[in-house]
Amino acid sequence: MGADLISIASSGARAAKAALNITANNISNASSEGYVRRSVHLSELAANSSAGSPAAINLAGVRISGIVRNADAFRQSEVRRTGADAARANAEVKGLENIESAIEATGVYDSIVGFETGLQQLLSDPVDGSLRASVLERGRSLAQTFNVASNSLDAVANGLNFEATDGVSTVNRISGELARVNLRLARASDASSDQTTLLDQRDLLLQELSQHIDISTSIGTGGVVSVTIGGPSGPALVNGGNSGTLEMATAADGTISFTMDGNPATISSGSLAGQSQALTEVASSRIKLDAIAKSIVDTVNAAQANGVDLTGATGSPIFSGTGAADMAMIATSGEQIATAPAGSPAGSRDPGNLTAIKSALAAANPAGAMDTLLFGVSSAVAGRAVTRDALESIASNAKVALQAQSGVDLDQEAVNLVRFQQAFQASGRVMQIASDIFDSILSIR
Amino acid sequence: MPIISSSTSAFYERSRTNMKDLRKEAEKLQAQLGSGQKLSRSSDNPVAASRLRTLSRQESISSIDTTNANRANADLSLADSAMSSMGSAIIRAQELAGQASNSTLTDEQRGAIAVEMDQIFQDLVALANSRASNGQALFGGEAAGDAYSIDASGNAVYIGTASSGDLPIGDGQTVGRSMTGPQILNFTDANGNATDILSTIKALSNALKGGVANPAGAASDSLDVLRVGLDNLTTSQTVVGTRLAWLDVVADRRVEISELRDTEQADLGSTDIPSTVAQLQETMTVLEASQASFTRLANLSLFDNLR
Numbered sequence: 217m218g219a220d221l222i223s224i225a226s227s228g229a230r231a232a233k234a235a236l237n238i239t240a241n242n243i244s245n246a247s248s249e250g251y252v253r254r255s256v257h258l259s260e261l262a263a264n265s266s267a268g269s270p271a272a273i274n275l276a277g278v279r280i281s282g283i284v285r286n287a288d289a290f291r292q293s294e295v296r297r298t299g300a301d302a303a304r305a306n307a308e309v310k311g312l313e314n315i316e317s318a319i320e321a322t323g324v325y326d327s328i329v330g331f332e333t334g335l336q337q338l339l340s341d342p343v344d345g346s347l348r349a350s351v352l353e354r355g356r357s358l359a360q361t362f363n364v365a366s367n368s369l370d371a372v373a374n375g376l377n378f379e380a381t382d383g384v385s386t387v388n389r390i391s392g393e394l395a396r397v398n399l400r401l402a403r404a405s406d407a408s409s410d411q412t413t414l415l416d417q418r419d420l421l422l423q424e425l426s427q428h429i430d431i432s433t434s435i436g437t438g439g440v441v442s443v444t445i446g447g448p449s450g451p452a453l454v455n456g457g458n459s460g461t462l463e464m465a466t467a468a469d470g471t472i473s474f475t476m477d478g479n480p481a482t483i484s485s486g487s488l489a490g491q492s493q494a495l496t497e498v499a500s501s502r503i504k505l506d507a508i509a510k511s512i513v514d515t516v517n518a519a520q521a522n523g524v525d526l527t528g529a530t531g532s533p534i535f536s537g538t539g540a541a542d543m544a545m546i547a548t549s550g551e552q553i554a555t556a557p558a559g560s561p562a563g564s565r566d567p568g569n570l571t572a573i574k575s576a577l578a579a580a581n582p583a584g585a586m587d588t589l590l591f592g593v594s595s596a597v598a599g600r601a602v603t604r605d606a607l608e609s610i611a612s613n614a615k616v617a618l619q620a621q622s623g624v625d626l627d628q629e630a631v632n633l634v635r636f637q638q639a640f641q642a643s644g645r646v647m648q649i650a651s652d653i654f655d656s657i658l659s660i661r
Numbered sequence: 662m663p664i665i666s667s668s669t670s671a672f673y674e675r676s677r678t679n680m681k682d683l684r685k686e687a688e689k690l691q692a693q694l695g696s697g698q699k700l701s702r703s704s705d706n707p708v709a710a711s712r713l714r715t716l717s718r719q720e721s722i723s724s725i726d727t728t729n730a731n732r733a734n735a736d737l738s739l740a741d742s743a744m745s746s747m748g749s750a751i752i753r754a755q756e757l758a759g760q761a762s763n764s765t766l767t768d769e770q771r772g773a774i775a776v777e778m779d780q781i782f783q784d785l786v787a788l789a790n791s792r793a794s795n796g797q798a799l800f801g802g803e804a805a806g807d808a809y810s811i812d813a814s815g816n817a818v819y820i821g822t823a824s825s826g827d828l829p830i831g832d833g834q835t836v837g838r839s840m841t842g843p844q845i846l847n848f849t850d851a852n853g854n855a856t857d858i859l860s861t862i863k864a865l866s867n868a869l870k871g872g873v874a875n876p877a878g879a880a881s882d883s884l885d886v887l888r889v890g891l892d893n894l895t896t897s898q899t900v901v902g903t904r905l906a907w908l909d910v911v912a913d914r915r916v917e918i919s920e921l922r923d924t925e926q927a928d929l930g931s932t933d934i935p936s937t938v939a940q941l942q943e944t945m946t947v948l949e950a951s952q953a954s955f956t957r958l959a960n961l962s963l964f965d966n967l968r
Contacts, residue, residue: 246669253668313704320703329718336725340732340828341795343805565803567826583718591711594703601704612678616671623668630963 220275221650227277228643231258234280235636239629246624250420253624254412257282285412291618292419293433295611296426297485302611303427304490305604311376311494312597315501318368319593324505325586327361328512330354332583335574338555342567343526348550355516355534356545362509366540369505373470373498380472380491383428384464387488390425391443391459397421398440399457415439429462430485446484451476469499497596504589506539508582513537515580516573523554523569528562530554531569676955683948690941693932700930709929716922716929723919726831730908730915733828735794736838737905743791743799744845744898747858750788751891754781754862758887761869761880771876775869782862786817789842789859800842802826808842809859817859819843830911832918836904840897848893850886858890 235256245251259281262274334354338347397418404411418441425431425443432448433441436456443454445462453460453476460477467473472492474481483489513535520531531554537543547553557568667675693699703710760766761774790807793799801808801821808821819842827835847857861883868879 247673313702316702316704325714326717329721333721333725336722336829337728340729343797344795563805565797565805565826566822567803587711587714590703590714591707594710595707597704598707612674616674619671619674620667623670625668627669627963630967634967 221653222647224275224277225643225646225650227261227279228646229640231256231278231280232636232640232643236633236640238283239632239636242624243626243629243633246626246629250416250423251624252285252287252412252416252419252622255284255286256280257284283412285415287415287419287622288618289435291614291621292423294614295618296423296431296433298607298611298614299423300426300430300485302604302607303487304430304485304493305600305607307379307487307490308493308497309490309597309600309604311372311491312497312593312600314372314375315369315494315498316590316593316597318372319365319501319505320590322361322365322368324361324365324508325583325590327354327358328583328586331358331512332574332577335570335577338553339567339570339574341565342555342570343563343565345550348526348553350550351553352534352545352547352550355547358512359535359537359543359545362505362540362543365505366502369498369502373495376491376495376498377466377470377472380464380488380495383486383488383491384462384474387425387428387453387462388459390421390428391454391462394418394421394425394441394443394454395457395459398454401439402457404438411439426486428486428488429483430489445476445481451479451481469502471495471499497593501589501593502540504585504592506541508585508589509540509543510538511580511585512577512582513543515576519569519573519576520554522558522572524556524558524560524564525554526551526563528560528564530558672958676951676959680948680951680955683944683951687941687944687948690937690944693937694934694941697932698930699932713926713930716926719922720919723831723915723922726829726915727912729828730830730836730912732794733830733836733838734905734908736799737836737901737908739791739793740799740839741898741901741905743788744894744901747785747788747845748891748894748898750781750784751858751887751894754778754865755884755887755891757781758865758880758883761865762877762884764877766877768871768876771869772871775866778862778866778869782817782859782866785859785862786811789817789846793839799839800825800845802841816863830908831915832911834911836908836911840901845894845897846890848890850889856886856890858887858894861886861890 235258238254238256242253257280258278261276261279331351331354334347334351338344338351341347397414401411401414401418404414418439422431422433422441422443430446431453432444432446432450434448435441440456441454442452442456444450444452451460453462462481463475463478465473465475472495474483474488474492483492516535517533520534523531525531532547532552534545534547534552535543536546553570554573555568555570556564556566557572560566560568692701700706700710700713757774757778761771766774786809789800789809791799797805798808798821802823802825804821806820808819809817810820812818821841823841825837825839825841828838829835843857846859847855849855865880865883867873868876868883873879
């Protein structure tokens with residue numbers, strides 16, 4: 217029994233030391249991303265009782281039965297789900313804000329008003345060369361502003377497309393890594409330190425993946441995870457040691473679509489979904505902007521043809537182009553503005569056709585259409601920003617809830633440190649007592 | 662069993678989020694104070710931004726209306742003074758016709774009156790050809806150059822267009838920028854014949870030079886005609902004066918509307934400084950308090966007390 221006392225004490229000291237190691241590991245990983253607090257699971261080491269005396273008391277000490285990872289699967293999946301929603305809303309709002317800047321900050325509205333007021337001012341003296349030149353230059357800056365707005369929209373679309381391409385390659389990289397983690401998990405022994413690290417890695421990768429697309433996960437034996445896009449019945453992204461390939465296609469109008477191993481895949485959440493939605497918004501804004509530019513070009517040119525210019529010739533078109541990108545001023549001199557009605561002599565001060573141009577422009581109402589476009593985009597931004605804020609606060613709450621449950625609490629670790637130190641010291645004391653007992657037996661004379 | 666129901670990282674995450682939100686709020690208020698504008702982009706308040714766009718459009722159009730109205734005012738004032746001068750010339754012609762109607766005058770004396778009458782005719786043609794502020798004929802309608810030309814036989818012929826242009830002066834209102842020559846100089850005499858001042862004076866001058874058998878009688882007849890012509894001119898001058906008064910009315914109205922617009926713009930888009938400063942102060946107080954409590958809580962570690 218005396219020798220047993222030493223081995224019991226040494227098992228206790230070993231267990232306390234392992235627990236101290238775990239505590240130290242927890243403390244040093246207190247701020248590691250994705251680290252889940254570990255704790256040691258101890259159980260009594262039961263020695264087999266001998267066949268001769270089954271009722272004999274056998275004490276053999278303690279053993280470490282496993283390292284427990286305090287992860288809550290539900291909270292983790294909530295973090296992934298809400299995080300994907302927040303990432304989608306964020307990407308969409310960011311894209312919409314860029315669209316808003318592209319067509320608002322370029323001042324298209326102001327330049328339309330500038331052109332209108334230039335025509336209005338020309339009414340006061342239709343033959344005044346400086347007023348004619350002013351209308352021409354305002355028209356030129358109107359066309360150039362449309363060009364700039366169109367280029368800005370292109371830049372927004374390119375930026376979103378670049379981000380989406382990067383997102384797709386990140387998804388493919390993560391799914392490849394997940395497949396490798398799955399393979400290693402299948403080989404790792406249960407409840408070992410190796411397995412817990414792999415599980416941490418797995419959960420971190422899943423969380424990272426959920427920022428880009430919406431995923432459903434199911435955990436198999438040994439912690440091996442299979443991932444599908446969208447719902448549980450969606451196309452498989454990771455299955456055991458195999459990972460699929462996500463691909464992205466860009467349509468002519470700049471909108472994007474996704475395929476999973478060649479089959480169409482619908483992504484409804486995550487930053488890729490947000491970027492796809494924003495690109496759709498870019499395409500529709502561009503159609504509207506092009507329509508406004510075309511209506512100005514067509515209206516002004518048609519009205520020009522009904523009048524005569526300062527030299528008495530029939531009015532020629534002053535704008536060219538069919539959309540915002542290629543709109544241009546082609547008149548070279550202010551004389552080409554056809555202010556007088558058809559049949560008037562050269563140098564006529566009759567503003568008949570100028571009035572017609574003005575009222576045709578007022579009927580086409582490009583300023584009103586531009587205002588509607590700006591209002592549509594800005595109210596979309598305002599509305600989606602509210603949704604985004606709500607989703608972000610939900611996601612942040614879910615993250616805090618997960619951290620509160622699975623993260624490291626330094627105060628608790630401090631307590632554990634003291635507790636296991638005492639346990640270690642107590643085991644040492646037991647060893648000393650065993651030695652004392654042995655000595656007292658030896659000292660019998 | 663955790664000691665407090667939270668992990669260390671959750672505590673830091675929560676504190677960070679709260680302080681970040683407060684700081685963002687404070688910076689937004691600061692930006693509003695700095696720029697004087699409540700909206701930094703349309704999406705801050707889409708409805709107000711759309712209204713502000715419409716208001717600024719009306720503002721630019723209104724400023725063009727003001728220049729147009731000023732131009733109309735200048736042209737009408739020029740027309741007014743030219744018509745006053747015409748009136749004086751016609752009155753002088755009446756005096757001369759009165760003298761010439763005296764049958765005791767000799768042909769030489771009538772000839773001298775005819776010379777002055779010719780001068781009055783030329784003055785009137787020059788006045789009718791006077792220029793507006795844009796350098797074109799004031800009474801020539803929309804034609805370029807002169808309103809009247811002198812034909813081979815020395816008569817004045819109107820070569821302008823039938824109407825003078827209208828100028829928009831805002832609010833859908835327009836005003837005629839001037840009158841045409843026929844509008845102020847042509848009239849119907851007491852006998853129902855269509856005539857005009859210029860040809861009347863020209864005919865009188867010819868008569869006084871001996872063009873008719875009874876110059877004194879012709880001069881006496883022309884007195885009536887000249888009176889009707891002067892009446893017609895004065896009526897036209899009244900029209901011009903009314904238009905000038907109308908311009909003043911519209912200008913007053915434009916100023917009032919512009920003030921309303923400014924008020925609405927200020928209500929919609931400008932920062933309400935007292936309430937924004939108060940809000941900023943409140944946010945700063947909360948931020949300072951949460952920073953202080955964060956520092957104290959973060960310093961609270963069990964490790965410090967383990968010896």
